[in-house]
Amino acid sequence: MDFFLKLFLSGTAKGSIYALIALGYTMVYGIVQLINFAHGEVYMIGGFTALIVGGLLFSSGMAVPLVLALSIASAVVFSAAFGFTIEKLAYKPLRNKPRLSALISAIGISMILQNFVLLAQTEKYLSFPSYLPELEFLRPVREYLNSTQFIILVTTATIMVALTLTIKFTRMGKAMRATAQDKHMAQLVGVDINGVISLTFIIGSALAAVGGVLICSYMGQINYYIGFVAGIKAFVAAVLGGIGSIPGAVLGSFILGWTESLGTGYLSSDYEDAYAFVILILILILKPDGILGKNQKQKV
C-alpha cells in the first residue's frame, strides 16, 4: 500500500509536469486548431532565459527570492515574445492554407529554435540551479512528495483554475471561445481575431516558460533538446484529455503520469512509454474525441 501511494504520488507529480506544458499546447490548439510542435522549444527557451538572467543577477549579489522572481518574470516575458513572434512569422501567413502546411511550418520552427540555441549557447547539458525554496512542512514526507514537486503541483492547479475562469468569465475569454468556434463570425461581432490569436500564443508561451523554469529546477539540468521529448508527451496528454479542453489537458496529463508511474512500479519501466501509448489508444478507441473532448460529430 505504501509502495502504491509512493507510485501514485510520483505519478501525480509527473502528471503535473506534463500538465504545465500541455496546458499551453491545448490552449493554442483550442483556438487555432494548430498542433504547435514548437511549444516544447518555447518551454526550453523559457528555461534558458531563466538560467541566463538568474545567473547574471545572482552573480551581482542579489537576494535569492528576488533572483527567482526576476528570472521567472524574464523567462515569461521572453518566451511570450518568442511565441508572439513565431505566430506572426510562421503561422499567420498560413492561416487560410491547408492545415498540414501549418504543421510543417511548426516542425520547421521547432528545428530552427533547437539549433539556434545549440549554436548560440551550447550543446552541453548545463546544471540548472534551483532557486526554489525548501518547504519545511514537507520535510517529513519528502519520500513521498518533495518541495519542488509540491510547488509544481500547486502551480499547475492554480494555472488550470485561473485559465478556466478566464476563459469562462472574462471578456477576453469570450472572444477566445468565439474565435475558436468560428473565426469569421467572431470578426463580424467585432472580435479582433489577430489580437486574440496573438494573445493566445502569448499566454500559452508564458505558461510554457513557467513550466520551463519549474521543470528545469526539478530536473536540475537543461539542454537545448529537452523541449522535444516534453513536447511530444504534452501533446499526447492533451489529446488524451480531449485536445482544446483545459481541464482535459490536466486530466490527460495525470492519467499519463499515473499510468507511467504505476506501470513502471508494478510491471517494468522498459515499456514506460508503451503503457502511456496503449492507454491513449484504448481511450481514443472508446472515446474518439478524448476524455473531455467535445464531440465533433458532423451534422449531416
Add this chain to the structure above:
Amino acid sequence: MALMELRDVCTYYGNIQALRGISLSVEEGEIVTLIGANGAGKTTTLMSICGIAQIRSGQVLLDGEDISRKSPHSIVAMGLSQVPEGRRIFPQLTVLENLDMGAFLRRDKATVRVDLEEVFDLFPRLAERRNQQGGTLSGGEQQMLAISRALMARPRILLLDEPSLGLAPLIVQNIFDILKRINEERRTTVFLVEQNANMALKIADKGYVLQNGSIKMADSAERLLANEEVRKAYLGL
C-alpha cells in the same frame, strides 16, 4: 449624405475578379435590397463592406468616412452589423452567450440587458431556449438568433445575407415581418442581400440587381417588382 456608400468597388479572389466596380448607396432608415443569382457576387459584396474580403480598388464609405482599409472589428465598432449566410451561430455557446457575443464591443451593461429583453420580445422562441446550445437549435431558430445577435450590437445599419435560405415558408414570412418591424420601430437601416427577390422587394424601399459582379439595375423596389426583366429572371413569373 448616404449612411453607407460603395464607390466603384473591385474585389478579387487571387486574381479572379469577383466584383467589377460596384457602386450603391443606402440612406439612413431605408431598407435596401441587393438581389442576384448565385455567384453574382452578393456575398462578396458584404464581405467587402465589412473588411473580410480585401478590396483592391474603390471605396466603402460609412457616414462619408472611407472604411475600406479598416479591420473588420473596427468596422463593427462603427455600427455595422452583419447576419452572415448560413447564420453561423457559435455552436457550443448557449443562446444567451451567443447574444452576449453580439454585444461584444458594448460596455454599457445596463442597456445591453434592456436590449436583451427587447430581443426576447421580438423572438419569444429564443427566450424559451436561452440556455440551450446554439448548435442544437433548428434552422429557423438559428436564423432568429443570428438576427438577434446582430441587433445586440445596436447597429446603425444591419446587413443580412440570404436570411430566407432553407427556411420554411411560415418562418420566412415571420422573419421578413420582423425585419420590417425593426426598421420601422428602431429606425435601423437594413441592407438585405436576397435570392428570394419577391419577398425582399416587397419590404424594401430600394433595390439593386447584381449580375456577374456588377450592378445591372438600380431602382425603387416597386418599380423593380414591376420590371419585366426582373420578373422573368428573378421572380420566376
Add this chain to the structure above:
Amino acid sequence: MSVANPILEIDGLSMVFGGLRAIDDVSLHIREGEICALIGPNGAGKTTIFNCITGVYKPTEGRVTIRRGGGQREAIQGLKPNVINRKGLARTFQNIRLFGNMTVLENVMIGRHNALAAGVIRAIARDAATRDEEARLIDDCRRILVKMKLDPFINETARNLPYGAQRRLEIARALATDPFLLLLDEPVAGMNPHETKELEETIDLIRDEEKVTILLIEHDMSLVMNVSERIYVLDYGRLIAEGTPEEIKGNPEVIRAYLGE
C-alpha cells in the same frame, strides 16, 4: 391507406437524441414510380428521417423496409450507408457534400463505384477487362452528365462549379449508383426561380426516363406543389398530414404549422 406493395415502407419509426424525440412514431410509404414530398417546419425531423432511411443514423424504434423490382421485402434499418446504397437507395444532402477537389466526372465515377469490380490487383495489372470496364464507366458517366446538363463541366473541379450546377452534380452522382429510389434533400435551396423551374423538369425526367422513384424534402412550395403527387407533412417529429398537393394546400393544420397565411 395501406397500399399494395410500396417500394419503401416506414413503420413506427422513432429516433431519440439524448432524450429528445426527433422523430416520433412516423409511418409512411412510397409507391413505385411516384414523386413524393416530405415537408414541414425547420427542425421537424425531415432530414433525420432521411438519415434513418439511408443508414447514417440507426433508428431507435421502427422498421424501414424496401422491396425492389417485385422481389422480397427486406428490412434495412440499422444497416450501414454503403450497404443501403447498394440495395438501390441514393440520396443528396441538404448542405451540398460533393468531393470538392475532384472533377465533375470523377464525382460521378465514384457514384458508379459498385458497378465496377476492379480491385487493387486488377488496377495495377490493368488487364483487358479492366480497361473495358473503365471505358464503359466513362460512357455511363457521360450519359448521366449529359442528362443533367453537366457535360460542359466535366473536367471542372467540383468546388468551382456554379451553385446550381453543384446541386445538379449531387443528383447526377446519386443517379450513377443505379438507384430505384432517390432521396433529395432540399434540391432547390438557394436556387433562383429560373433554376428551380429547370430542376423541376429534370426531376420529372429522372422519374420518367430513368424509372426512379423520388422522395424529396423541400421548402420551396412552387416546386413541391408542381412536381409531387403526394405530400407528407411533418411537425415536431410527427406526421400531421398526408395527401395530394391540393389537399395539403387546404389543410388548416398544415397552414397553421407550416405554410402560413
Add this chain to the structure above:
Amino acid sequence: MRRSMVVVAILAVSVALILSGCQKSASGTIKIGVAGAHSGDLASYGLPSVNAAKLVVEAVNAAGGIDGKTVELFIQDDQCKPELATNAAAKLVSDEVVAVIGHICSGATKSALGIYKDSKIITVSPSATTPSLTQSGEYPNFFRTIAPDDAQARLATKFIKETLGLSSLAVLHDKGDYGKGFAELVKQYAESEGIRVVLFEGINPGAPDYSAVVNKIGNSGAAGVVWGGYHPEASKLVQQMKDKGMSLPFISDDGVKDQTFIEVAGTYAEGVYATGPMDTSSNPLAVKAVADHKAKFGDEPGAFFLNAYAATLAVVNAIDKAGSADYDAVVKALRSEYVETPLGRISFDGIGDVIGFGFSVFQVQGGVYVELK
C-alpha cells in the same frame, strides 16, 4: 534471343560496376576524416572530438606537417544515425581520406565500418565501446582509444564485489546500445559472482522525472544501484534518490565519468562511483590539450576530448612512422609503435583495442572525480 539479351545486360551491368570502382590517385596532402554526431541530441558527445582533431592538426601543421605534407581535416556529421553514417562514410571515402577519427556511437560506427573496411580506411574511434567491434574480428581496420565495455563492466563488478561488498544490486540502463550493453554485462558478471540482481530495467532517456523507478529501487531492497548510460539521466537519478532519502551506492560507467556530471548534479554527485578511462589529467600533454582548448574555443572541453586527441595523435604518429599513408604500413605502425598521448603512452593490440590505457574506478569527492587506486 531472350537469353543473349540477358547475357548482354549482365555484361553491361558488370562493366558498369567495375568502371565505378576505378579509383583516382591520391594528392599532396594527408587527409583525415572526423565523423560523429555534430548536430541532434547527441552532439555533445561528437563535437569535442572535432575540436580535439583540430587542435592536433593545427599543431602538426604548425610544426611543418608530416614529411612536409600538411594534414587536412574532413568533418562529417552522422547524428549517430546508421543511415547518415553510411553517407558520411561514403563522403569521406570519396574525399579520399587515409583515416577517420570516429565515429562516436557504436551503431553508427558499425554501419560506417562496412564501407571503411572495404575501402581500406583506418578508423579510430574515441568512444565506441561495444565489445564486438574489436572482438568479432570483422573489422581489421578498426582501432579505439577507449577500452571496451566488457573491461569496464568486469572492473565495476569486481569493485562492487570486493571493495563495496554488496550482495544485491539494482541495474538500470537507458535502453541504448551502450548503456544497456554495459548493464547486461554487469548483470551477467555479477550473477556469476553470486551477487543478486534484484532489479534490471531500462528507463526513458530524456524524461523529466524518474521518481517512479526510484521508488521501485527503494522497494526492491537492493544494496546498490548500477547505471548503464549517460550523465544527464544519472544526475536526475542520483538527485531523486537522495531527495527520497535513499543513500545507496551508485555505480556507473564512463558515460557518467565526466566533469559535466558533477557540474549538473552538484552536491548530489558526491560519493558516486564511476568506472572510466584512467585519470590522465595530470599528464602534461593532457594539461596542454585542455589549456589549448580553453584558449581556442573559450570553454572546457567535453566528453571524449582526450580520447579523440589521443586518437588523432596516434594516427598522425603512425603515418609519420610508416613513412607513407599506405594502409598496411599505417596499420602495422599503429600496432607496433607506441606514442605519447594525453592518455599516456599507448599502442594498439592485434584486434585494435588500446594498450597502455585502461579503466579505473573513480569516486566523486569534493566536487571532483578521484581515482580509487
Add this chain to the structure above:
Amino acid sequence: MERNKLLRDLRSSAIIAAWFSVLLFPLLVMKVSVTGGQALVRFRWERLPAIAVAAFVLSFAWRRALEWNEARGDKPSGSGPIAALTVKARSALALRPIRLTATLVLLAVAAAYPFALGMYHTNIMITALIYVILALGLNLVVGLGGLLNLGYAAFFAVGAYTYGLLWKYAGPAFVSAGLDPGWLFWIALPTAGVLAAIFGALLSLPVLRLRGDYLAIITLAFGEIVRMVLQNSGEVTGGATGISLIPRPWFFGLRLPPRQAATYIYYIAVALVALTVFVVRRIEDSRVGRALEAMREDEIACEAMGVDLVRNKLITFSLGAFWAGIAGVLLAAQTTYINPDSFTLWESITVLMAVVIGGTGSIPGAIGGALLLKLLPEYFRPLAQYRMLIYGIAMILVIIFKPDGLLPRNRKKYTFDGSPSAVGAPVAAGDQEARR
C-alpha cells in the same frame, strides 16, 4: 504614394529590428556557462549590431516577399510564363514519341549517375531514393486517402527488420548450405512488403473511427510502440544493439567492393522507384484510387455512394505500408546495419514533410519532396553545424510561399471521345463567391 510606402516600410523595419535585438539579446548576445553550480554569463556585444542590421534587412525583404506572395494569389493554371511553360511541357509529353524520348533520357541520366558523380553521391542518392519510395507510399495514405499517419516509420522498421531477422536466423543456414546469403535480399523484398501490409491492415482496424489529429496521434503512438518493442526484445531483435553485417544483395555470387556495391544497390533502388511510380500511378487512376480520394474529401458522402469505408481504410494503410516495407529492406541492405534508432518519430515526420512540401497527393511532388529533403541537408554538409538551422528555415520558406507544395497535383482530364487525355482546356474561372 510609393515613396510614402517605402518610408512606412523602413520605419516598421526599424521597429522590427529593435524588437529582434531585444528578443534575441539573452540567447544570442549573452552566453551562459555553469561551473561549480554557478551560472556565469559572458556578453558578446559585437553581435548586437549584426542582429539589428540583419533583422532590419530581412524584415524589409520579408514584408516585400509576403506582399508579392499575397498579390500573386492562387493563380489558375494557364497564366504566367512558368505556368504556360508547364502546360506546354505537359502537352508535349502527351505525345508518345516525346514521352518515350523523355523517359529514355531520364533512364540514361539515372544510369550514368554513379559514374559521373562517384560513390558518395551514389550513396546519398540511394538514401534519397529510399525516401522517395517512402514518400510515394505515404502519399497514398495522406495525399490520396487523407489519413494523417505519424507512425509510418513503424512499417519502414518492419521492412528493415524482416531482412535483418531473416539474415540473423536464416543466414547461418544459408551459409552452411553453401548458398550466398545475398539471396536473402530477394526473399526479404516481397516478404517485407507483405508483412508491412499486414501490419498496416492491423493498425487500420482500431483507428477506423478516428480522423485528423486524433488519427495522427494514435499512429504516432503505434509507431513508438513498434520501436519500443524492437528495442526491448533484445533476444529476438538484438535490441538497441541492432543487427549488423547484413549482407548486400546477391550479385552472381560476387562480393562487391563498396563502390560497386553502392552502384548495384543504386540500380536496384532506381528500379524499385520506377516500380513504385508505375504501381502508384495505376492505383491512383483506378476505381480503388478514386474511392480513396473520395474518402478524403467527404467520408459521409463517400459512404452514401456505396463505398465501404472500412475496406477502403484497410486498403489505404496496407498499400502505404507495403512500400515502407520495401524501402526498409533497401535501407538494411544499404547500411548493412540496423537498430531501432533509425525508425523514430522523426523519420515519420521527415517523410510527411517530403509529401507536404512536394505537394500532397502528387506523385512528382512526393518524388521531388523526398529528393529535396534528403539531398538538401547532404549538400549543406559543408555548412556543418548550421545545416539543420538552414534546413528548418528553408522548409518554412517553401511552405509559406508554396503552401500547396512545390509540384502540386495535376488532375487527369478527360475528353468524351472515349479516350482519356492528359491535356484539357484551361480551367474556366469558377464560381467567385467566397466559400470557406
